[in-house]
Amino acid sequence: MKRCSLTYSSPVAIARIAALLAALSLVMHTRAPANDLADRGQALAERLCASCHAIGRSERSPIASAPAFRRIEPRVDLEQMVERLQDGLIAGHPEMPVFILKDDEARGLVAYMKSLRDL
Numbered sequence: 001m002k003r004c005s006l007t008y009s010s011p012v013a014i015a016r017i018a019a020l021l022a023a024l025s026l027v028m029h030t031r032a033p034a035n036d037l038a039d040r041g042q043a044l045a046e047r048l049c050a051s052c053h054a055i056g057r058s059e060r061s062p063i064a065s066a067p068a069f070r071r072i073e074p075r076v077d078l079e080q081m082v083e084r085l086q087d088g089l090i091a092g093h094p095e096m097p098v099f100i101l102k103d104d105e106a107r108g109l110v111a112y113m114k115s116l117r118d119l
Helices: 011-030 034-048 078-087 103-117
Strands: none
């Protein structure tokens, strides 16, 4: 049986390997895993939304007219929600503040909302 022995001692080979590893690292960290996104979305919901909305699986909203996150989807298309959150989510009632979120924040919040429907 013949053994294959690769050595990467030339500067060009080392530079190519380093570039490949850097590119792979960038690609792997560009999109967070869904559960990590949902965790960050939950933290954002706790910070920005929990004073009015029930953000968990069972509790009631502190403000009765504010829908629970687990019940938002029939009222709002979550597939469009990321863009709406980035553009400035405006609700049909004056009590709701306008939120303009960054892309990763919007994706995280929607991932969290979607995770509520999975159980």
